[in-house]
Amino acid sequence: MSRCPLCETPVLPEDAFCEACGHPLGSPACTSCDAPAVDAEGYCERCGLRQPTHRDHQEIHLDGGAAGVSDRGLRRARNEDAMALLETGGTTVAVVCDGVASSPRADEAAEAAVRTAAAALAGGRSSQEAVKLAQAAVAGLTADPSDAPACTYVSAVVGGGRVTLAWAGDSRAYWLPGWVRLTEDDAVPTGQLTAWLGADAGTVEPHVRSFAPSAPGLLCVCTDGLYRYLAGHVPDGGQPRELARDLLRHALDAGGRDNVTLVLIPVSPQGDPHG
Structure with a gap:
Protein backbone atom coordinates (compact mmCIF):
# COMPACT_ATOMS: atom_id res chain seq x y z
CA MET A 1 0.00 0.00 0.00
CA PRO A 52 12.33 25.43 -11.97
CA THR A 53 10.36 26.72 -14.97
CA HIS A 54 11.26 27.69 -18.52
CA ARG A 55 11.20 31.34 -17.41
CA ASP A 56 14.02 30.92 -14.90
CA HIS A 57 16.47 31.41 -17.76
CA GLN A 58 15.65 32.39 -21.34
CA GLU A 59 17.76 33.42 -24.30
CA ILE A 60 16.80 34.79 -27.73
CA HIS A 61 19.13 35.26 -30.69
CA LEU A 62 18.05 36.64 -34.07
CA ASP A 63 19.80 36.09 -37.39
CA GLY A 64 20.34 39.84 -37.66
CA GLY A 65 22.51 39.75 -34.54
CA ALA A 66 20.16 41.05 -31.85
CA ALA A 67 20.10 38.98 -28.67
CA GLY A 68 18.36 38.92 -25.31
CA VAL A 69 18.63 37.10 -22.01
CA SER A 70 16.33 36.92 -18.99
CA ASP A 71 17.27 35.21 -15.73
CA ARG A 72 15.72 34.70 -12.31
CA GLY A 73 18.88 35.91 -10.57
CA LEU A 74 20.21 34.59 -7.28
CA ARG A 75 17.77 35.91 -4.68
CA ARG A 76 14.26 35.84 -6.20
CA ALA A 77 11.96 32.82 -6.08
CA ARG A 78 10.78 33.36 -9.66
CA ASN A 79 11.47 35.45 -12.73
CA GLU A 80 8.94 38.28 -12.89
CA ASP A 81 10.64 39.93 -15.88
CA ALA A 82 9.59 39.21 -19.46
CA MET A 83 11.05 40.02 -22.87
CA ALA A 84 10.23 39.80 -26.57
CA LEU A 85 12.63 40.20 -29.49
CA LEU A 86 11.68 39.79 -33.15
CA GLU A 87 12.40 41.00 -36.66
CA THR A 88 9.78 41.95 -39.23
CA GLY A 89 10.22 43.66 -42.57
CA GLY A 90 13.73 44.87 -41.82
CA THR A 91 12.71 46.26 -38.43
CA THR A 92 13.77 44.89 -35.04
CA VAL A 93 11.27 45.08 -32.19
CA ALA A 94 12.14 44.56 -28.52
CA VAL A 95 9.94 44.83 -25.44
CA VAL A 96 11.14 44.36 -21.85
CA CYS A 97 8.89 44.48 -18.79
CA ASP A 98 9.64 44.11 -15.09
CA GLY A 99 6.85 42.84 -12.84
CA VAL A 100 6.32 45.08 -9.81
CA ALA A 101 7.31 42.83 -6.92
CA SER A 102 4.81 44.35 -4.49
CA SER A 103 1.90 43.46 -6.77
CA PRO A 104 0.23 40.05 -7.09
CA ARG A 105 1.00 37.88 -10.14
CA ALA A 106 3.66 40.32 -11.29
CA ASP A 107 5.08 37.72 -13.69
CA GLU A 108 1.70 37.51 -15.44
CA ALA A 109 1.59 41.28 -15.78
CA ALA A 110 5.02 41.41 -17.43
CA GLU A 111 4.22 38.52 -19.75
CA ALA A 112 0.87 40.00 -20.82
CA ALA A 113 2.41 43.40 -21.52
CA VAL A 114 5.32 41.98 -23.52
CA ARG A 115 3.16 39.66 -25.59
CA THR A 116 0.59 42.34 -26.42
CA ALA A 117 3.02 45.15 -27.17
CA ALA A 118 5.34 43.02 -29.31
CA ALA A 119 2.42 41.86 -31.46
CA ALA A 120 1.19 45.44 -31.84
CA LEU A 121 4.60 46.82 -32.82
CA ALA A 122 5.25 43.96 -35.24
CA GLY A 123 1.86 44.68 -36.79
CA GLY A 124 2.80 48.30 -37.49
CA ARG A 125 1.14 50.01 -34.52
CA SER A 126 2.87 53.08 -33.13
CA SER A 127 4.88 52.92 -29.93
CA GLN A 128 2.19 54.93 -28.12
CA GLU A 129 -0.56 52.57 -29.30
CA ALA A 130 1.46 49.53 -28.24
CA VAL A 131 1.81 50.87 -24.69
CA LYS A 132 -1.91 51.60 -24.50
CA LEU A 133 -2.75 48.07 -25.64
CA ALA A 134 -0.27 46.60 -23.16
CA GLN A 135 -1.84 48.67 -20.39
CA ALA A 136 -5.28 47.33 -21.29
CA ALA A 137 -3.96 43.76 -21.28
CA VAL A 138 -2.41 44.11 -17.82
CA ALA A 139 -5.43 45.94 -16.43
CA GLY A 140 -7.62 43.13 -17.75
CA LEU A 141 -5.90 40.59 -15.49
CA THR A 142 -8.08 41.65 -12.55
CA ALA A 143 -11.46 43.17 -11.79
CA ASP A 144 -10.17 44.56 -8.47
CA PRO A 145 -7.82 47.59 -8.76
CA SER A 146 -6.86 47.18 -5.09
CA ASP A 147 -5.21 43.85 -5.90
CA ALA A 148 -3.83 44.56 -9.36
CA PRO A 149 -0.87 42.91 -11.13
CA ALA A 150 1.57 45.56 -12.38
CA CYS A 151 4.76 45.96 -14.38
CA THR A 152 7.11 48.54 -15.86
CA TYR A 153 7.65 48.82 -19.62
CA VAL A 154 10.28 49.74 -22.19
CA SER A 155 10.22 49.07 -25.93
CA ALA A 156 12.51 49.72 -28.87
CA VAL A 157 11.79 49.76 -32.59
CA VAL A 158 14.94 49.84 -34.73
CA GLY A 159 14.93 50.17 -38.51
CA GLY A 160 15.85 52.47 -41.36
CA GLY A 161 18.62 54.05 -39.32
CA ARG A 162 16.21 55.22 -36.60
CA VAL A 163 15.51 54.15 -33.05
CA THR A 164 12.16 54.73 -31.33
CA LEU A 165 11.88 54.12 -27.61
CA ALA A 166 8.80 54.10 -25.38
CA TRP A 167 8.67 53.56 -21.66
CA ALA A 168 6.65 53.80 -18.45
CA GLY A 169 8.28 53.11 -15.10
CA ASP A 170 11.94 52.48 -14.40
CA SER A 171 13.04 49.97 -17.02
CA ARG A 172 15.66 51.68 -19.18
CA ALA A 173 17.47 51.98 -22.51
CA TYR A 174 21.19 52.66 -23.00
CA TRP A 175 23.51 53.30 -25.93
CA LEU A 176 26.78 51.33 -26.13
CA PRO A 177 29.69 51.76 -26.07
CA GLY A 178 29.75 54.10 -23.12
CA TRP A 179 26.48 53.16 -21.42
CA VAL A 180 24.80 56.45 -22.38
CA ARG A 181 21.40 56.51 -20.74
CA LEU A 182 18.52 57.23 -23.13
CA THR A 183 15.49 57.15 -20.79
CA GLU A 184 14.41 58.84 -17.57
CA ASP A 185 12.78 56.89 -14.76
CA ASP A 186 9.20 57.46 -13.68
CA ALA A 187 10.17 57.37 -10.01
CA VAL A 188 10.79 59.64 -7.04
CA PRO A 189 14.30 59.83 -5.48
CA THR A 190 13.42 57.10 -2.98
CA GLY A 191 12.75 54.74 -5.89
CA GLN A 192 8.96 54.62 -5.64
CA LEU A 193 7.39 54.37 -9.09
CA THR A 194 5.21 57.17 -10.41
CA ALA A 195 4.11 55.32 -13.55
CA TRP A 196 3.50 51.66 -14.40
CA LEU A 197 1.06 49.39 -16.22
CA GLY A 198 -1.86 47.89 -14.34
CA ALA A 199 -5.47 48.35 -13.28
CA ASP A 200 -4.36 50.74 -10.53
CA ALA A 201 -2.10 52.83 -12.79
CA GLY A 202 -4.66 55.44 -13.83
CA THR A 203 -4.13 57.05 -17.21
CA VAL A 204 -0.81 55.89 -18.66
CA GLU A 205 0.99 58.47 -20.80
CA PRO A 206 4.18 56.81 -22.07
CA HIS A 207 7.37 58.67 -22.87
CA VAL A 208 8.44 58.34 -26.50
CA ARG A 209 11.84 59.23 -27.92
CA SER A 210 13.00 58.83 -31.51
CA PHE A 211 16.47 59.53 -32.89
CA ALA A 212 18.84 58.69 -35.73
CA PRO A 213 22.31 57.69 -34.50
CA SER A 214 25.26 59.15 -36.36
CA ALA A 215 27.57 56.19 -35.66
CA PRO A 216 27.13 52.41 -35.29
CA GLY A 217 26.49 51.10 -31.81
CA LEU A 218 24.41 48.80 -29.64
CA LEU A 219 21.06 49.60 -28.09
CA CYS A 220 20.40 47.98 -24.71
CA VAL A 221 16.93 47.79 -23.17
CA CYS A 222 16.93 46.31 -19.68
CA THR A 223 15.44 46.02 -16.21
CA ASP A 224 16.93 47.31 -12.98
CA GLY A 225 18.34 43.86 -12.26
CA LEU A 226 21.09 44.81 -14.72
CA TYR A 227 21.52 48.55 -14.47
CA ARG A 228 21.88 48.66 -10.71
CA TYR A 229 25.26 47.02 -11.31
CA LEU A 230 26.56 49.39 -13.98
CA ALA A 231 29.02 51.15 -11.67
CA GLY A 232 32.66 50.20 -12.16
CA HIS A 233 33.96 48.10 -15.03
CA VAL A 234 31.08 46.78 -17.11
CA PRO A 235 31.55 45.08 -20.49
CA ASP A 236 30.16 47.11 -23.38
CA GLY A 237 31.68 45.60 -26.50
CA GLY A 238 31.51 42.40 -28.52
CA GLN A 239 28.87 40.46 -30.37
CA PRO A 240 25.36 40.89 -28.86
CA ARG A 241 24.87 37.23 -27.94
CA GLU A 242 28.15 36.89 -26.08
CA LEU A 243 27.88 40.37 -24.58
CA ALA A 244 24.38 39.64 -23.27
CA ARG A 245 25.73 36.56 -21.49
CA ASP A 246 28.72 38.53 -20.18
CA LEU A 247 26.40 41.20 -18.77
CA LEU A 248 24.24 38.58 -17.08
CA ARG A 249 27.34 37.05 -15.48
CA HIS A 250 28.41 40.53 -14.36
CA ALA A 251 25.05 41.11 -12.65
CA LEU A 252 25.08 37.70 -10.98
CA ASP A 253 28.69 38.05 -9.84
CA ALA A 254 27.82 41.46 -8.37
CA GLY A 255 25.01 40.02 -6.26
CA GLY A 256 22.12 39.06 -8.55
CA ARG A 257 19.60 40.42 -6.07
CA ASP A 258 16.86 40.83 -8.68
CA ASN A 259 15.69 39.28 -11.92
CA VAL A 260 17.98 40.29 -14.80
CA THR A 261 16.70 40.97 -18.31
CA LEU A 262 18.40 42.72 -21.21
CA VAL A 263 18.13 42.90 -24.98
CA LEU A 264 20.95 44.13 -27.24
CA ILE A 265 20.26 45.37 -30.77
CA PRO A 266 23.01 46.41 -33.22
CA VAL A 267 22.20 49.75 -34.86
CA SER A 268 23.78 51.31 -37.95
CA PRO A 269 23.13 54.78 -39.36
CA GLN A 270 20.96 54.83 -42.47
CA GLY A 271 23.12 54.39 -45.55
CA ASP A 272 25.91 52.62 -43.64
CA PRO A 273 27.14 49.85 -45.98
CA HIS A 274 27.57 47.60 -42.93
CA GLY A 275 24.01 48.18 -41.67
Whole structure:
Protein backbone atom coordinates (compact mmCIF):
# COMPACT_ATOMS: atom_id res chain seq x y z
CA MET A 1 0.00 0.00 0.00
CA SER A 2 1.33 3.45 -0.89
CA ARG A 3 1.43 6.41 1.48
CA CYS A 4 0.66 10.12 1.26
CA PRO A 5 3.89 11.99 0.45
CA LEU A 6 3.10 14.64 3.10
CA CYS A 7 1.63 12.92 6.13
CA GLU A 8 2.51 9.29 5.22
CA THR A 9 -0.99 8.06 5.90
CA PRO A 10 -1.73 4.87 3.93
CA VAL A 11 -3.74 5.58 0.75
CA LEU A 12 -5.42 3.35 -1.83
CA PRO A 13 -4.43 3.36 -5.54
CA GLU A 14 -7.83 4.73 -6.51
CA ASP A 15 -7.69 7.63 -4.02
CA ALA A 16 -7.37 11.12 -5.57
CA PHE A 17 -6.74 12.84 -2.22
CA CYS A 18 -5.29 11.84 1.13
CA GLU A 19 -8.22 11.44 3.51
CA ALA A 20 -6.05 12.53 6.45
CA CYS A 21 -4.49 15.77 5.16
CA GLY A 22 -6.30 16.44 1.90
CA HIS A 23 -3.15 16.46 -0.28
CA PRO A 24 -3.86 15.69 -3.98
CA LEU A 25 -2.16 12.37 -4.74
CA GLY A 26 -1.54 13.05 -8.42
CA SER A 27 0.87 15.95 -7.82
CA PRO A 28 4.12 16.19 -9.83
CA ALA A 29 7.35 14.99 -8.24
CA CYS A 30 9.77 17.52 -6.73
CA THR A 31 13.09 17.90 -8.56
CA SER A 32 14.90 17.99 -5.20
CA CYS A 33 13.31 15.47 -2.82
CA ASP A 34 11.35 13.41 -5.39
CA ALA A 35 8.17 13.61 -3.34
CA PRO A 36 5.02 13.85 -5.52
CA ALA A 37 4.04 16.94 -3.58
CA VAL A 38 4.35 19.96 -5.89
CA ASP A 39 1.37 22.30 -5.45
CA ALA A 40 -0.40 24.43 -8.06
CA GLU A 41 1.95 27.37 -7.37
CA GLY A 42 5.01 25.24 -8.20
CA TYR A 43 6.30 24.74 -4.64
CA CYS A 44 7.06 21.37 -3.05
CA GLU A 45 4.87 20.95 0.00
CA ARG A 46 7.42 18.65 1.60
CA CYS A 47 10.78 20.46 1.20
CA GLY A 48 9.53 23.89 0.14
CA LEU A 49 11.61 24.13 -3.07
CA ARG A 50 10.12 26.14 -5.89
CA GLN A 51 10.34 24.05 -9.03
CA PRO A 52 12.33 25.43 -11.97
CA THR A 53 10.36 26.72 -14.97
CA HIS A 54 11.26 27.69 -18.52
CA ARG A 55 11.20 31.34 -17.41
CA ASP A 56 14.02 30.92 -14.90
CA HIS A 57 16.47 31.41 -17.76
CA GLN A 58 15.65 32.39 -21.34
CA GLU A 59 17.76 33.42 -24.30
CA ILE A 60 16.80 34.79 -27.73
CA HIS A 61 19.13 35.26 -30.69
CA LEU A 62 18.05 36.64 -34.07
CA ASP A 63 19.80 36.09 -37.39
CA GLY A 64 20.34 39.84 -37.66
CA GLY A 65 22.51 39.75 -34.54
CA ALA A 66 20.16 41.05 -31.85
CA ALA A 67 20.10 38.98 -28.67
CA GLY A 68 18.36 38.92 -25.31
CA VAL A 69 18.63 37.10 -22.01
CA SER A 70 16.33 36.92 -18.99
CA ASP A 71 17.27 35.21 -15.73
CA ARG A 72 15.72 34.70 -12.31
CA GLY A 73 18.88 35.91 -10.57
CA LEU A 74 20.21 34.59 -7.28
CA ARG A 75 17.77 35.91 -4.68
CA ARG A 76 14.26 35.84 -6.20
CA ALA A 77 11.96 32.82 -6.08
CA ARG A 78 10.78 33.36 -9.66
CA ASN A 79 11.47 35.45 -12.73
CA GLU A 80 8.94 38.28 -12.89
CA ASP A 81 10.64 39.93 -15.88
CA ALA A 82 9.59 39.21 -19.46
CA MET A 83 11.05 40.02 -22.87
CA ALA A 84 10.23 39.80 -26.57
CA LEU A 85 12.63 40.20 -29.49
CA LEU A 86 11.68 39.79 -33.15
CA GLU A 87 12.40 41.00 -36.66
CA THR A 88 9.78 41.95 -39.23
CA GLY A 89 10.22 43.66 -42.57
CA GLY A 90 13.73 44.87 -41.82
CA THR A 91 12.71 46.26 -38.43
CA THR A 92 13.77 44.89 -35.04
CA VAL A 93 11.27 45.08 -32.19
CA ALA A 94 12.14 44.56 -28.52
CA VAL A 95 9.94 44.83 -25.44
CA VAL A 96 11.14 44.36 -21.85
CA CYS A 97 8.89 44.48 -18.79
CA ASP A 98 9.64 44.11 -15.09
CA GLY A 99 6.85 42.84 -12.84
CA VAL A 100 6.32 45.08 -9.81
CA ALA A 101 7.31 42.83 -6.92
CA SER A 102 4.81 44.35 -4.49
CA SER A 103 1.90 43.46 -6.77
CA PRO A 104 0.23 40.05 -7.09
CA ARG A 105 1.00 37.88 -10.14
CA ALA A 106 3.66 40.32 -11.29
CA ASP A 107 5.08 37.72 -13.69
CA GLU A 108 1.70 37.51 -15.44
CA ALA A 109 1.59 41.28 -15.78
CA ALA A 110 5.02 41.41 -17.43
CA GLU A 111 4.22 38.52 -19.75
CA ALA A 112 0.87 40.00 -20.82
CA ALA A 113 2.41 43.40 -21.52
CA VAL A 114 5.32 41.98 -23.52
CA ARG A 115 3.16 39.66 -25.59
CA THR A 116 0.59 42.34 -26.42
CA ALA A 117 3.02 45.15 -27.17
CA ALA A 118 5.34 43.02 -29.31
CA ALA A 119 2.42 41.86 -31.46
CA ALA A 120 1.19 45.44 -31.84
CA LEU A 121 4.60 46.82 -32.82
CA ALA A 122 5.25 43.96 -35.24
CA GLY A 123 1.86 44.68 -36.79
CA GLY A 124 2.80 48.30 -37.49
CA ARG A 125 1.14 50.01 -34.52
CA SER A 126 2.87 53.08 -33.13
CA SER A 127 4.88 52.92 -29.93
CA GLN A 128 2.19 54.93 -28.12
CA GLU A 129 -0.56 52.57 -29.30
CA ALA A 130 1.46 49.53 -28.24
CA VAL A 131 1.81 50.87 -24.69
CA LYS A 132 -1.91 51.60 -24.50
CA LEU A 133 -2.75 48.07 -25.64
CA ALA A 134 -0.27 46.60 -23.16
CA GLN A 135 -1.84 48.67 -20.39
CA ALA A 136 -5.28 47.33 -21.29
CA ALA A 137 -3.96 43.76 -21.28
CA VAL A 138 -2.41 44.11 -17.82
CA ALA A 139 -5.43 45.94 -16.43
CA GLY A 140 -7.62 43.13 -17.75
CA LEU A 141 -5.90 40.59 -15.49
CA THR A 142 -8.08 41.65 -12.55
CA ALA A 143 -11.46 43.17 -11.79
CA ASP A 144 -10.17 44.56 -8.47
CA PRO A 145 -7.82 47.59 -8.76
CA SER A 146 -6.86 47.18 -5.09
CA ASP A 147 -5.21 43.85 -5.90
CA ALA A 148 -3.83 44.56 -9.36
CA PRO A 149 -0.87 42.91 -11.13
CA ALA A 150 1.57 45.56 -12.38
CA CYS A 151 4.76 45.96 -14.38
CA THR A 152 7.11 48.54 -15.86
CA TYR A 153 7.65 48.82 -19.62
CA VAL A 154 10.28 49.74 -22.19
CA SER A 155 10.22 49.07 -25.93
CA ALA A 156 12.51 49.72 -28.87
CA VAL A 157 11.79 49.76 -32.59
CA VAL A 158 14.94 49.84 -34.73
CA GLY A 159 14.93 50.17 -38.51
CA GLY A 160 15.85 52.47 -41.36
CA GLY A 161 18.62 54.05 -39.32
CA ARG A 162 16.21 55.22 -36.60
CA VAL A 163 15.51 54.15 -33.05
CA THR A 164 12.16 54.73 -31.33
CA LEU A 165 11.88 54.12 -27.61
CA ALA A 166 8.80 54.10 -25.38
CA TRP A 167 8.67 53.56 -21.66
CA ALA A 168 6.65 53.80 -18.45
CA GLY A 169 8.28 53.11 -15.10
CA ASP A 170 11.94 52.48 -14.40
CA SER A 171 13.04 49.97 -17.02
CA ARG A 172 15.66 51.68 -19.18
CA ALA A 173 17.47 51.98 -22.51
CA TYR A 174 21.19 52.66 -23.00
CA TRP A 175 23.51 53.30 -25.93
CA LEU A 176 26.78 51.33 -26.13
CA PRO A 177 29.69 51.76 -26.07
CA GLY A 178 29.75 54.10 -23.12
CA TRP A 179 26.48 53.16 -21.42
CA VAL A 180 24.80 56.45 -22.38
CA ARG A 181 21.40 56.51 -20.74
CA LEU A 182 18.52 57.23 -23.13
CA THR A 183 15.49 57.15 -20.79
CA GLU A 184 14.41 58.84 -17.57
CA ASP A 185 12.78 56.89 -14.76
CA ASP A 186 9.20 57.46 -13.68
CA ALA A 187 10.17 57.37 -10.01
CA VAL A 188 10.79 59.64 -7.04
CA PRO A 189 14.30 59.83 -5.48
CA THR A 190 13.42 57.10 -2.98
CA GLY A 191 12.75 54.74 -5.89
CA GLN A 192 8.96 54.62 -5.64
CA LEU A 193 7.39 54.37 -9.09
CA THR A 194 5.21 57.17 -10.41
CA ALA A 195 4.11 55.32 -13.55
CA TRP A 196 3.50 51.66 -14.40
CA LEU A 197 1.06 49.39 -16.22
CA GLY A 198 -1.86 47.89 -14.34
CA ALA A 199 -5.47 48.35 -13.28
CA ASP A 200 -4.36 50.74 -10.53
CA ALA A 201 -2.10 52.83 -12.79
CA GLY A 202 -4.66 55.44 -13.83
CA THR A 203 -4.13 57.05 -17.21
CA VAL A 204 -0.81 55.89 -18.66
CA GLU A 205 0.99 58.47 -20.80
CA PRO A 206 4.18 56.81 -22.07
CA HIS A 207 7.37 58.67 -22.87
CA VAL A 208 8.44 58.34 -26.50
CA ARG A 209 11.84 59.23 -27.92
CA SER A 210 13.00 58.83 -31.51
CA PHE A 211 16.47 59.53 -32.89
CA ALA A 212 18.84 58.69 -35.73
CA PRO A 213 22.31 57.69 -34.50
CA SER A 214 25.26 59.15 -36.36
CA ALA A 215 27.57 56.19 -35.66
CA PRO A 216 27.13 52.41 -35.29
CA GLY A 217 26.49 51.10 -31.81
CA LEU A 218 24.41 48.80 -29.64
CA LEU A 219 21.06 49.60 -28.09
CA CYS A 220 20.40 47.98 -24.71
CA VAL A 221 16.93 47.79 -23.17
CA CYS A 222 16.93 46.31 -19.68
CA THR A 223 15.44 46.02 -16.21
CA ASP A 224 16.93 47.31 -12.98
CA GLY A 225 18.34 43.86 -12.26
CA LEU A 226 21.09 44.81 -14.72
CA TYR A 227 21.52 48.55 -14.47
CA ARG A 228 21.88 48.66 -10.71
CA TYR A 229 25.26 47.02 -11.31
CA LEU A 230 26.56 49.39 -13.98
CA ALA A 231 29.02 51.15 -11.67
CA GLY A 232 32.66 50.20 -12.16
CA HIS A 233 33.96 48.10 -15.03
CA VAL A 234 31.08 46.78 -17.11
CA PRO A 235 31.55 45.08 -20.49
CA ASP A 236 30.16 47.11 -23.38
CA GLY A 237 31.68 45.60 -26.50
CA GLY A 238 31.51 42.40 -28.52
CA GLN A 239 28.87 40.46 -30.37
CA PRO A 240 25.36 40.89 -28.86
CA ARG A 241 24.87 37.23 -27.94
CA GLU A 242 28.15 36.89 -26.08
CA LEU A 243 27.88 40.37 -24.58
CA ALA A 244 24.38 39.64 -23.27
CA ARG A 245 25.73 36.56 -21.49
CA ASP A 246 28.72 38.53 -20.18
CA LEU A 247 26.40 41.20 -18.77
CA LEU A 248 24.24 38.58 -17.08
CA ARG A 249 27.34 37.05 -15.48
CA HIS A 250 28.41 40.53 -14.36
CA ALA A 251 25.05 41.11 -12.65
CA LEU A 252 25.08 37.70 -10.98
CA ASP A 253 28.69 38.05 -9.84
CA ALA A 254 27.82 41.46 -8.37
CA GLY A 255 25.01 40.02 -6.26
CA GLY A 256 22.12 39.06 -8.55
CA ARG A 257 19.60 40.42 -6.07
CA ASP A 258 16.86 40.83 -8.68
CA ASN A 259 15.69 39.28 -11.92
CA VAL A 260 17.98 40.29 -14.80
CA THR A 261 16.70 40.97 -18.31
CA LEU A 262 18.40 42.72 -21.21
CA VAL A 263 18.13 42.90 -24.98
CA LEU A 264 20.95 44.13 -27.24
CA ILE A 265 20.26 45.37 -30.77
CA PRO A 266 23.01 46.41 -33.22
CA VAL A 267 22.20 49.75 -34.86
CA SER A 268 23.78 51.31 -37.95
CA PRO A 269 23.13 54.78 -39.36
CA GLN A 270 20.96 54.83 -42.47
CA GLY A 271 23.12 54.39 -45.55
CA ASP A 272 25.91 52.62 -43.64
CA PRO A 273 27.14 49.85 -45.98
CA HIS A 274 27.57 47.60 -42.93
CA GLY A 275 24.01 48.18 -41.67
